[in-house]
Amino acid sequence: MELFSFCLNFKVETELLLEKYPSIALRGGMGMSMKHTFCVMGKKKSICRDCLLAETCPYARVFESVSLQNLSNMKKATHYPHPFAITPLFNGPISLKAGENFAFSITIVGSAIKYLPHIVFSIEKLGAKGLGKHRGKFSLCHITNVVDGRNYNLEELTYENGNFLPVSLEYQKVSNIVEIEFLTPCRLKKEGKTLQTIDFVDIVNHLQWQRLFRALQP
Numbered sequence: 001m002e003l004f005s006f007c008l009n010f011k012v013e014t015e016l017l018l019e020k021y022p023s024i025a026l027r028g029g030m031g032m033s034m035k036h037t038f039c040v041m042g043k044k045k046s047i048c049r050d051c052l053l054a055e056t057c058p059y060a061r062v063f064e065s066v067s068l069q070n071l072s073n074m075k076k077a078t079h080y081p082h083p084f085a086i087t088p089l090f091n092g093p094i095s096l097k098a099g100e101n102f103a104f105s106i107t108i109v110g111s112a113i114k115y116l117p118h119i120v121f122s123i124e125k126l127g128a129k130g131l132g133k134h135r136g137k138f139s140l141c142h143i144t145n146v147v148d149g150r151n152y153n154l155e156e157l158t159y160e161n162g163n164f165l166p167v168s169l170e171y172q173k174v175s176n177i178v179e180i181e182f183l184t185p186c187r188l189k190k191e192g193k194t195l196q197t198i199d200f201v202d203i204v205n206h207l208q209w210q211r212l213f214r215a216l217q218p
Helices: 020-037 059-063 110-128 152-159 198-214
Strands: 001-013 016-018 084-088 094-095 099-109 136-147
Touching: 016 020, 016 059, 020 059, 020 084, 020 110, 020 198, 059 110, 094 099, 094 136, 099 110, 136 152
Parallel strands: none
Antiparallel strands: 001 099, 001 136, 016 094, 084 099
């Protein structure tokens, strides 16, 4: 499985205020923008799983990540883990004035790379509409592939058709110590119940299930 990492660089057009957890605001704003842009049901309360276009809809595949397979041994797996992760390259809260710049990285998993232009286009529309407490507006400057440093604009992303250099997963060193820092809120469940305390075994087991779900994703 391949991973792709990009840095999205933006210019603030009007005052932008992102409070305690900027990644949650960015992720939620991106999801709403994708739904409004690509969902044929519009503002209707629809369920992606029941939609005839769920297999090809960028919103359903990327943000809802619905499981369209009926697996006898995984009947409760109605959704896959989202095939992306957003990481702001700043600490929240943050207040930016017009003319200032900010950036965040986005990691795309596997075949979801083909939806990168849809993701970026949705974020551009989000910037034009506004985000945060004051509905601050921003515009895209460029996208950088973290692996090779190549810069793209939205049109160039579309022409590439998913042909990007992936992150190398070859590790040169092995360590006996693992330190995990949670940068955003995390909620794990075990047997349907939210864990009040989390140990390393819980984290590893959760990651193993995510790996299995992604391997089954078409």
